[in-house]
Amino acid sequence: MGASRSMTEATVGLEQQLEQALGSWVEHSDEADLDRAHDIGRTALAQDWSIPHLVAIHGRALRAVLGRMGVPIDDEHLRRGEAFLAGALSCYEMTHRGYRDAIAASRQLNDALEQAARRIARALHDEAGQVLVSVHLAVANFGRALLPEHQAGISEIQGLLAQVEQQLRRLSHELRPTVLDDLGWLPAIQFLAEGVSQRAQIEVHVRSDVGGRPSPQVETALYRTVQEALTNAARHSQASRVDIEVERDGGMLRCLISDDGVGFEPGTGRAGLGLLGMRERADAVGGRLSVVSQPGTGTRITLWLPLGE
Ligand SMILES: Nc1ncnc2c1ncn2[C@@H]1O[C@H](COP(=O)(O)OP(=O)(O)O)[C@@H](O)[C@H]1O
Ligand SMILES: [Mg+2]
Missing domain, CATH: 3.30.565.10 (Histidine kinase-like ATPase, C-terminal domain)
Structure with a gap:
């Protein structure tokens, strides 16, 4: 309810701005009015106005401006002109929709990829990390049963295991840092x-x-x-x-x-x-x-x- 009311207020606000800028442009042809037109178009796009809607609002504003100036209005011809313009612009509308859909798809894909990265990062860090801890313990136990001259080999294995552990941690972090x-x-x-x-x-x-x-x-x-x-x-x-x-x-x-x-x-x-x-x-x-x-x-x-x- 609140959202739809503020949407209507925003639409009315933008419609008034358009009418003011258009009136000023028709009467004085000031370059600044075209800048305002650009801003209004951008806001309309952000508010999701369709092209037929924009054409209709523009038509209404033009009638109001011409009415105030005392210019006689030929409503039927203006309406036909608007229908023609809306028809000519319909392919832009479709392109814009396609672009928006592509962005939505790309967003979903990114979310899915981040989820997957999160899962793999956790599996690397937690699950593979756990297995490595067990390997460490097993090697240490095994080492205790060996003769002193074999200890150097055990230390080497432990050093390599520590490297694997560090690499796993770094990989996991780069995939998706928990921080x-x-x-x-x-x-x-x-x-x-x-x-x-x-x-x-x-x-x-x-x-x-x-x-x-x-x-x-x-x-x-x-x-x-x-x-x-x-x-x-x-x-x-x-x-x-x-x-x-x-x-x-x-x-x-x-x-x-x-x-x-x-x-x-x-x-x-x-x-x-x-x-x-x-x-x-x-x-x-x-x-x-x-x-x-x-x-x-x-x-x-x-x-x-x-x-x-
Ligand atoms: N900061 C940078 N300094 C110099 N060249 C860069 C830099 N960033 C990108 N490039 C150039 O732009 C190319 C494309 O970059 P990128 O799209 O990240 O692909 P990749 O890194 O896989 O080559 C690089 O191969 C490099 O030639
Ligand atoms: Mg690169």
């Missing part, structure tokens, strides 16, 4: 940054003035994007420093990941799954991604995600 679910994106990203910093000998700085936690989907999109950007920086950039800055930008969260490495020319060369995946993740949660790079100037990746407040 992301438990403590949120900032500690998870800080942890990630420390790991990359140690392994790749790159200075990684994380700065943020955003408190609180967005939705799990947004949090995951943020984490995965930073993860891929850091992996790319370590793999391709030869950078000595990476900066990760997360800030608030209106109702959005903006994350900037920049490195001082060799850079590359986006859109040329091999199209990688990494950059593509980042863009799809951003789209899937209503965000946006921009990649700015050039050979010799480092790489700047900016990600905007809705905070949904």
Whole structure:
């Protein structure tokens, strides 16, 4: 009830804005009115107005504007013109619906993949980890029954087991860090940054003035994007420093990941799954991604995600 009333109020508000901007445009042809038209269109899209609805509202507003100006209105011809316009635009509507469906599917797929990653990460960490503990104990017991000259072999096996354990833990963490679910994106990203910093000998700085936690989907999109950007920086950039800055930008969260490495020319060369995946993740949660790079100037990746407040 409350939701549908506020929806109607929002529609009426936007309809009035459209009528005002249209009236001003018809009478004065000010460029600023076209900017308002652009904003109104964007809001209408966000509010899920269909094209026939937009055409109908526009028709109503045009009649009101012309009426106020004392221009005689030929209603029948205006109506036919509107029907024609709605017909011409119907394929755009279909494309837009298809795009929206694709985004919804991509979102579901991401959720399913994250669930699977969570399950595998837990199995690796808990189940395989448990088996390893038993192997450790069995080897230690076995070692006690052996002669001193065989102890070096036992120690070697124990050392190798410890390595396997460490690798399993790291793999499990990279698949889906529990800290992301438990403590949120900032500690998870800080942890990630420390790991990359140690392994790749790159200075990684994380700065943020955003408190609180967005939705799990947004949090995951943020984490995965930073993860891929850091992996790319370590793999391709030869950078000595990476900066990760997360800030608030209106109702959005903006994350900037920049490195001082060799850079590359986006859109040329091999199209990688990494950059593509980042863009799809951003789209899937209503965000946006921009990649700015050039050979010799480092790489700047900016990600905007809705905070949904
Ligand atoms: N930070 C970076 N610095 C330099 N080159 C990069 C960087 N990020 C990406 N690239 C270039 O863009 C290509 C595509 O990246 P990506 O989509 O992640 O695929 P992949 O990492 O599997 O190659 C990389 O192969 C690399 O040439
Ligand atoms: Mg990559």
